Amino acid sequence: MPPFTARIIDVLQLRKALERKGELALLDVREEGESGEGHLFFSVNAPYSRLEVQVVALVPRKATPVVLVDDGDGLAQLAARRLGALGYSDVAVLEGGIPAWISVGNQVFKSVNSRSKAFAEVVEHAFHTPAIEAVELNRLRRAEADVVVLDSRTPEEFERFHVPGAVSCPGADLVLKFDTFVTHRDQLVVVSCAGRTRGIIGAQSLIDAGVPNRVLALKGGTQGWRLAGLDLEHGTIGDFEFETTSVARGRAEAVRRRFGVPVVDQDRLTLWLTDAAAARTTYVFDLRDEAERQADPLPGAVPAPGGQLVQALDRWVGVQRARIVLVDDDGVRARMTGHWLIQLGEDVHVLEGPRDRLRIPPPPATPLAPVAxxxxxxxxxxxxxxxxxxxxxxxxxxxxxxxxxxxxxxxxxxxxxxxxxxxxxxxxxxxxxxxxxxxxxxxxxxxxxxxxxxxxxxxxxxxxxxxxxxxxxxxxxAERIDYLFWAHDRHDGNAEAMRTYLGWEEQLPQQVAAEGGGGFRLVTEH
CATH class of the missing domain: 3.40.250.10 (Rhodanese-like domain)
Incomplete structure (x- = not known):
């Protein structure tokens, strides 16, 4: 391997780097089991076991400043050498790793997607998103009240388990498909997920969109349902016919305007993608489902369907203060996703108009030496x-x-x-x-x-x-560093793990405040 020397920075220097305005990729190169037990709030997990494969999508611009974090055991230095071999030119290592960060009183965060989950909890506090307890929802169902339960998780998660009678409607689709599932304004609408955060974001999305119905989040989601001693359903989603209505478009456009989400056309996006002197990273995410993407491909755009960008932004975006462009066919999903990402603190835009001349360069493939x-x-x-x-x-x-x-x-x-x-x-x-x-x-x-x-x-x-x-x-x-034990078995009936996890989600706003804030920009006055 060609010689490569990473810069060494201390905790104070990292703090200053996080406060600057330019781009920064803060990568935790430990395995998920280690990172999930305690990581920096703004870090993105890029496990060393898959580093070179994942990093080209997480950090596509190789001149981006990168800081690597480990347990102070030298792994980040090894990871820096690997990035240097790929052509990354500005790589630093946090001296002392996580132990050094903690030693001066800084916070670390458990689990995965902690920034997105903390954001949802802060949203609940700021917007006073209403919720319903599982016992009360079950009472309404047994009384045959007119209730529609929309499950905002992915279809795969829905099929594994869901609240009885719920229908699958991933978060980005809630406004798009609302009028398919909710047929009159007297119906009570409850948005569910597995825990708290996607239910909160989903319910608040419908409230922000101004739907005429009363909308509540299911407190604790499927975990809260099981803790109440109630059984979940398992099975397939079912087929529903729907079309994008002018009402859905109008609701989403009103949200875009209210929250100040900018639009961009293909000419401007092409300029962003081809201007090497701009020194900006631009991510383009396709929010459509697989069938839509196959019917009208947009090569180079990264698939991110189902509203998961809001729930798990760090799965796709490894660079802070980068530019994000959202694409769909109807304008609804991009606008609703964009209004959350802009409040999360991201520089986000919605692609509008024709895209017939748009050429999006795909992330470069990682050259892998063949193995005999x-x-x-x-x-x-x-x-x-x-x-x-x-x-x-x-x-x-x-x-x-x-x-x-x-x-x-x-x-x-x-x-x-x-x-x-x-x-x-x-x-x-x-x-x-x-x-x-x-x-x-x-x-x-x-x-x-x-x-x-x-x-x-x-x-x-x-x-x-x-x-x-x-x-x-x-x-x-003790050796299973690839497996996150923290609050494990919460989906398999472990009541204590469920309580631990839900309690962790609820305390996130206080932990974020203690860390100095999450960079969120909530728009609470309309």
Whole structure:
């Protein structure tokens, strides 16, 4: 690898960088299980195990200033070298990592998407978004009151479980499809999610749009429902015919104007995308569903359907103070999403008008060095001859079943494998070929031993009739840095975990205030 030296900055310097007006990518390179136990408020998780693959979409402009955060264990320095090899030219490492940040009294935040979730909780406080308890909603349902429950999560989440009688209507679609599901103004409308935040944002979206019905958020969502001793439903969504109405468009346009969301045409967007001297990152997100995108493709735009940008912005946007452009076919979803992102503190625009000449450059592909592969039977022969199998699958999947005799590892921990493993030919099993390629890059620096991957991974191993074993306690919990244990099992009936999680969401406004604020720009007066 070409020599690359990252700058070292201390906590005070990072604080100043966060306060400046220019762009900054603050990346937490620890695995999700570590980051979820405590991370900086404005950081975005870019786990080292997938760093080079994810970073090109999170931080597409390679001149963007990047600060990497770890546990003070040197992982960020290794990550900096990898970014340098990709062409990132302004990379710094936080000296001492998370421990240094905490040592001077700074806050860290648990779970994932904490900035978006904190925003929703602040919205509830500022707008006094009304809510209904699960017990009261159940009483109304049993009394056959005219109630419509709209589930604002993704269709996949809805199918796993939902409040009985609810219909699937992802957050960005609530205003778009409102008149399909709500047929007269006397119906009570309740917006549900799995916890609190998407229900709050969904209910407030309808209120902001001025729908004539009374709208409430289901307090605690499906978790609150289960804590009340009530059963959830499981199953498919069902098919509903709908069309974008002039009423929906009018409501969304009124919201756009009230909250000051600017519009942009294809000529201006093209200028933004091609002006190298502007030193700005521009993200273009397509809010349409898959069928709409296939019918009228917009190559280069990043799919972000279902309102998830508001709930999980850090999944797509790795650069603070970047420019965001939203695209749809009807104008409703982009306007409603935009009115939240602008209050979240983002520079957001809605694309209007024709896009026939628009050319959006796709994120560059990450060059991955090919890994030598061998068929599963040949891999088994190598192991029988003294080679060692290393599984790079998720730790939960490894526990459930892996090649007999394989050891589990993950890219940040490869150097800690026993010498008995690193000193023999290494046979890699994987669920993700990109993860395997990145791990092989590190393995080649750690050991001179032969490194091969099993073509087709564990699936091919099983198909060849080779032995598989389960180890429910291996790897031990302490080593499972890819798995977030905090408040886990909350969707599987663990009442204490549900209470812990819902309580955490409710306290977020106080924690954000203690951190100095979240940069939110709420428009509470209309």
């Amino acid at each position: 592969t061998v068929p599963a039977p040949e891999a088994a022969a190598l192991i029988a001859g003294g080679g060692r199998a290393v599984s790079l699958e998720a730790s939960a999947a490894f526990r459930a079943g892996h090649a007999a005799g394989a050891v589990w590892s993950i890219r940040p921990r490869l150097a800690g494998l026993p010498q008995a493993v690193l000193g023999a030919p290494v046979i890699v099993l994987f669920a993700d070929a990109e993860v395997a390629a990145l791990a092989a890059l590190d393995l080649k620096e750690i050991t001179p031993a032969r490194i091969v991957a099993v073509a087709g991974g564990l699936g091919a191993w099983r198909a060849a009739g080779l032995p598989v074993e389960a180890t429910p306690d291996t790897p031990p919990d």
